[in-house]
Every structure is written in C-alpha cells, then in structure tokens.
Amino acid sequence: MSFYIIYILVAIVLFTFLAGFTLFAVYAERKVAGFVQDRLGPMETGKFGSLQTIADILKLLQKEFISPASADKVLFATAPVVVFVAVYLGFAAMPWAPELAPAALNLGLFYVIAIISIEAIGVLMAGWGSNNKFALLGSLRSVAQIVSYEIPAGLALISAVMVTQTLDMQEITINQGILTDERLFFFGFWDVSEIGGFFAWNIFQAPHLILAYIIYFVASLAECNRAPFDIPEAESELVSGYHTEYGGLRFAFFFLAEYCLMFLVSMIGVVLFLGGWNTPLPNIGSWKLAEWTTGMAWGIIWVLIKTLTVVGVQILIRWTLPRLRVDQLMNLCWKVLTPTAFLCMAISGIWRIVVMVGN
C-alpha cells in the first residue's frame, strides 16, 4: 500500500517541480529576451516583474474552455493532455542523485526516447482536431520535424551508450564519476577513475562525443520546437501553429509541455554527456574535491545547475538566431546531422574496441 502512496507522492513532487520550473523559465525567457534586445522585460508585477508569470497562469486558469464549432471535440480536448503526459512520463527514468531516481529502469534511455515520441501524436491530434488550416500546417510541420530529428538525436545518444555499454540512466551517470567500478580514461589516455570531476564526463572520455553532443543539442532544439527550428509555431506565417485554437488552461498545458520538454531534453544531454549528477570538481592530490561534493543533495544541485545552464543556452539561442526555412531544416537534418551522427556511432564502436578495451 505504502508503495502506491510513494509513487503518487513522487509524481506530485515532480509535477510541482515542473510547474515551478515552467513559471521560472517563462519569466527567465522574457527577461533574457528583454536584456538581449536592450529592453527591460516585465517590470510592473512584483519586484522586477517577478510575479508576472504567476499573474499569467492565474489569468489562464480563469478562462473559459472554448472549442471551435467545427473542431473534433474529443481530439481537441485530449491533445494537450497527451502532449504534456508524454513529456511528464519521460521524467520517470531520469536520475537526480546517487540512488535517487523515480524509476531505475534498465532500459531507461530507450524508454525516455520512446515516450517523448508520443508527443508528436499529441501535436498531430491538436492540429487535426482544431480543424484549422494554420493549426494543421503547424502540426504537420512539427511532426515532420520531430520524426526527422529523432534520428540524429537517437544516433548521437547511441554513440554515448556504446561507450558506456548500458541503457540504464543511473548506471550511465555512475560511469562518469568517482563512484564507478570501471576504469575511465580522459580522451582515452589518462586514467581518471580516481580523479573524477569533469575529466570523467562522457564528453571528455572520447573526443568524438563532443561532436555527438553538439549533434544531440541541435537535434533536441528541433525536437522541442525551439528557435531556430520553430517553424511549427512560426508566428509570422502560422499565427501560432498547432495551438492556434487553444486558450486558457489547455493552452497552458501546451506551454507547460514545451518548457518541460526543454528541461527533459537538456537533462538527457546532461546525463548522457555532461556527467549527470557527478561533480565537475576533480580530486587534486589531497584535495578530495570530487569526494566532498558527491552525494544526495550535491547530486540534485549539480544536475539542476547543469540542466539550467543548458536551458539558458537554449533560451539565448532563441533570441539570437533567425528561423530556418523548411528545406534548410530538412537539409541540415538529413544531409549533415544524420551522416555525422552515423560517423560518431561508428567511431564509438571502434573506440570501444580499440581504445577502451586496449587500455
């Protein structure tokens, strides 16, 4: 019985965290947008506009549910839920600290990639259910984009998995720090199993994984429909894409899903490449910095810092780069990222056999 209570409690804690993160991220997004453009961003609600997003969500909560007369009522109503739940379920397998993960699945990474794909169905439901040409166009673009970019993203992740030899997110993380039982090498030549720190991160265990991380990062931007890959929501052409017809709480759910997905894909990248909850500080001689800063609370702090930094880069990119055209988008995915990701995967295999086993 207490089993279920813990499950529900974990779900509630995760949801609360995600809702809080979304409120913070929307505020941060608007502030960054302002600062980058030499403006101030929200300033009126609360000190420095800090209550702006809370006011926004209160407004959205009060709004009436409106379904267009010609919409498919069932699809229209379920789409936001499907989109959000797909992202929310992805968090089930994410490791937060040593011994701390909602569910330690031995197929964790596979599960997360698979469950994120369901979002595409939700987006298609929203576009079709709205019975609106802008929404349909937006959702078609979105699905095409998500399906295409899952390939380089998946391949880039697999090249990391081939180095770590496991799909369990918790084990992948353990194998990037001082808690590992295996021998870790910095770029394949320097044994850092006892030193830890950022030297032991996957991205520094093999040089081609840096390239793999860049591929994954670009592809993950496209997967969460973020600029410069935001053609599904291109407001200059498609009003606001697949959620054109949505308002109130349903719109809030799309928003929540978008920001949660940003956090989720950043966190996957952090776990696979940037050491997850491992500390960036190495052991130096008698200064056992890595040992001092590894633990439950430290783990959560490190994972949050790393993930929020990546989210910050995503936000900064949105306010820097212009939107890609559809053909440019597909060119980048199929002609550049996918072959390069395949190359990374091949190098990973060779690396595993020649360098890691050879050591």
Place this chain on the structure above:
Amino acid sequence: MFKKTLHAFATAIKGLSLTFRHLFAARHARKELDIKQDNYFDKQQGVTTIQYPKQEIPIPEVARYQLDVEMDDCIVCDLCAKACPVDCIDIEAIKATEAIGKTSDGSVKRLYAAKFDIDMAKCMYCGLCTVVCPTECITMTDNYDRSFSSLSELVYQFSEMSEKEIEEKREELARFQAEKEAAKRKI
C-alpha cells in the same frame, strides 16, 4: 554542404557572443536622458527603455504642450480666442461696473470672465494665443501627459466664477445700464 554548415555554426557562435554581451550589458541602464548634453551619444550601452511615468526625458523649458491660464492676470480681452486658428477657446465676458482690480503687470481689469473654456481636443498646440496675450496670462506648460475617460473632460474650464456670481454680475450690469439710461433720459 558541410562547409556551409560549418559557416552556419561559426556565424551562430558569433551571434551568440553578441547577444551574450548584450545580456550582461543590461546590468546598466542608459543614464543620460537629456539630448542637450554633449555626452548624450557616448553612452549607448545598456538598457534603453525609459520607464515613463517613473522616469522622464527632460523637455525644453519653452515647448508647446498643454495650455494653462492664470485667471488673476486675465483681462478677458478675447484676443486669444480671436487668434486661435481652430477656435478652441470660448470666452464669455461680462462688463464690470467699475475697475475690478489690477493684473500683476499693472493692466486694469474691467471685465468678468463668465466663461473661459479651452477645448484641448481641438487645440493644435500652435501657441498663437500665448503670443497675442497682452498680460501673458495664457501660457503653455510642460505638461504633455493627460488622459481622460470622457471627451467633455478635455474642455478645460478656467473661469473661477460660480453660477450665482455670474447671475449677480449680470444683474448688476443690467441695473447699472438701466441707471445710466435713466440718467441720460433726465438730461
């Protein structure tokens, strides 16, 4: 294709470093707001937003904004109403029976202003009324920011006389004229 992509990445990094610099330059706001200062164009970094009601750009002393009338100085000569190209000033004068006082520059006031309305919705801010005013009682202030919920509030009423006073002065004038008329007839 790859060359193009590499170029795209290089330019993207260039752009990101530019926005990153702006992100941190936002710690400072542009301090010099007065364009008359010599160093105005030197301070281009930082936030350019002016949070208007809390922060204002200095305006020139003599500028053409909303009108104001100092009724104590007004001799109700009606020159401003005549000068106004859009007829936004509406004056109704009542003759006084004797001099009723002096303005601050020494002109003698002989008329009561029963009505002195300026319709700011019509006003075109040309400033001609301030030029013709002999006692300089109608002036342009530095107030450029007023909004109202109803159109009628845009008609500024400067007359300080109450209905009762106006009635009184009218009767007084009528009595005075009647007396004068009577005096004339006697002669």
